[in-house]
Amino acid sequence: MKEIRVVELFAGVGGFRLGLEGWQGKSASSHYTKPFKSPYKVVWSNQWEPSSARSGELQEANMVYHHNWPDTPDSKHYPHDLNSVASPDFTDKKVDGLIPDHDMLVGGFPCQDYSVAGVNTKGIEGRKGVLWWNIHKILKVKRPKFVFLENVDRLLKSPTNNRGRDFAIMLATLNDLGYTVEWKAINAADFGMPQRRRRVYILAYQKSSIKVKDLLQWIETDGVFATAFPSSFHGPIKELQLEEDLKLISDQYNEGKFLNCGVMKDGKVLMSDFKAICPRTALKDYSLKYQLLGDILLNGEMNDEPSFFIDANKKLKEPLLKIMQTGFEVDARLKRQGDVVELHTELDKWIYLKGRKAEERISSKGKFYYKEGPLSLTDDLNKPSRTIITSEGGPGASRFKHLIEIDGKFRRLHPIELERLNMFPDNHTAIGTGNDKEVAIGPAKRAFFMGNALVVGVVEKVGEELKKRM
Ligand SMILES: C[S@@+](CC[C@H](N)C(=O)[O-])C[C@H]1O[C@@H](n2cnc3c(N)ncnc32)[C@H](O)[C@@H]1O
Known part of the structure; x- marks a missing residue:
């Protein structure tokens, strides 16, 4: 199998890399118990956390990445701001020299305002700090055959004041660079994976690399997503033709949000909403071991981890008092004196926060009641988990x-449990390496990484399907 050279941007703690390469020769879908032969090889990766840079904290995601994948002569991690290697202001020659040649660019990038600031002699001018334009610059210079991106599904309907414009700009820029694009908003739990995490996955391929003839057939049965994550159409099929002029799309797009799966070729878009098709017999193809929240629990081992338990009897130093709207019912487990709800224990705080309330608050305009409906206090162990x-x-x-x-x-939940919900190997984020020293990563930071990461099994499945077509 020919090696497929990958550049991983916005690498975080390496979710794309785990899905494409596997871990120590094993696959994520088996939770790293079964052999996995992969042609994908990350040759260059990049990660930088702007908020840590501002607060002076360590770049711990980079440390975790370095710990798991130390640099080798043919694979380097670049732990600095992407703007320092692929700024839209740089010359093409400079970007070409800084980033190695590759076949596939991957990454989960931030959802921002993609509108075009202007068009000048150098081409389109995206807004400063908007990382889509850094990706665009790399694609323009390096022309990888394949691009595989992940984002929140909100991207399909952003921004709020002009639904769909940002995704239209993305598609149009990719079209301009000669790519055919397909996308699908996949909820990992619909396909046997242990977390209800819905993200839009976007695949772009140079027209010469994969040939798409019939757009409808592509999103219904033949495409990479349709094959890896089967579904049936749910709702009408919508067609639209994108303008060629990016500035025009940026200023005048008015076709509304993009639907949950679709394809774009030569500016022509075909899309629909869909329902997942994954019979019970197929669940284990996606995640052999962990499908429900109850499956991923550490149980016995947790006895040595008291900090994760909520002591239902331990009294707070001072009770917390919350004033409710008169007559408003709150959770019956909480003590109440007239309009005042009393919180006496740590568990009371959880019950209160997750429960229904109409809490008295004061703003500059005077008194008002802050209202929230009830959520379940505890998570159902017999379902896939909520999104981390x-x-x-x-x-x-x-x-x-x-x-x-x-x-x-x-x-x-313990950090190992959060890792399992994303189908990462156990303790993948426990240790980082910086300046040749190993550092233990704290549980809150590990949870932060998992909140940012993706469900690795989705990437694995797409990678497997894509390689068959290469
Ligand atoms: C949605 S997360 C991707 C997480 C990743 N897929 C994983 O599995 O861990 C986006 C990542 O982009 C990084 N990032 C944000 N701004 C960046 C910049 N200017 N340069 C490089 N990385 C950046 C964030 O720190 C974050 O780790």
Whole structure:
């Protein structure tokens, strides 16, 4: 099998790399128990956390990446701002010299405002700091045959004041560079994976690399996504032709949001919403071992980890008092005196935050009631998990962190459990290496990494399907 040279941008802790290369010769879908022969080889990767740079914190994602994949003569990690290697202001020659040649560019990039600031002699001018234009610059200079990107599904309908414009700009720029593009908003849990995480995956291929004849057939049955993640159309099929002039799209696009799966060739777009088709018998093809939240738990091992448990009896130093709208019912487990709800324990705080409330607050305009509906206190172990968010770590009570109850004890999820929900190897983020020293990574940072990462099994499946067509 011929090697496929990959550049991984916005690498985080390496979700794309794990999905494409596997880990120590084993596959993510078997949770690293079964051999995995992969032609993909990451030759260059890049990661930089701007908020850590501002606060002076260590670049711990880079340290984790270095620890797992130390540099070799044919694979280098570049731990600095992407703007320092692929700024749209750089000459093509400079970018060409800084980034090695590759067959495939991959990355999960931030969802920002992609509007075009102007068109000048050098070409289109994206807005400063908008990382899409850095990707665009690399594609323009290096022309990899394949591009594989991941983003929040909001990208298909951004920005709010002009639905779909940003994705239209993306598609039009890729069209301009000679790519055919297909995309699909995939919820990993619809295909047997242990987390309900819905992200849009985008594949672009140079027209000469993969030939797409019938657009409808491509998104229905023949395309890479349709084959790897089968589905049936759900709702009408929409067609549109993108303008060639990017500035015109940026200023005047008015076709609305993009649907959840689609294809674009020569500016012609065909798309639809869909329903996943994954019979129970196929679940294990996507994730052999872990499909439900209950499957990924550490159980016995957690007895040595008291910081993850919520002590239901330990009293707070001072009770917390919350004033409710008169007559508003709150969770019956909480103590109440008239309009005042009293929180006496750490568990009370979780019950309160996840529960229904109409809490008195004061703003510059005067008194108002902040209202929220009820969420389940604990997560259902018999379902795939809810989406992991970046603030999942840390001991503080929260409305959105996962909370589970086992044998009457409440606890948060351990970083290994969060890694399993993304189909990472156990303890992938436990240690980082910087200046030749190993450093233990704290649980809140590990949770942050998993909130940013992707479900590796999705990437593996796309990689497997794509390589058959190469
Ligand atoms: C959505 S996350 C991708 C996570 C990754 N797929 C993984 O599996 O861990 C986006 C990443 O882009 C990084 N990033 C943001 N701005 C960047 C910049 N200017 N240069 C390089 N990386 C950047 C963030 O730190 C974050 O790790």
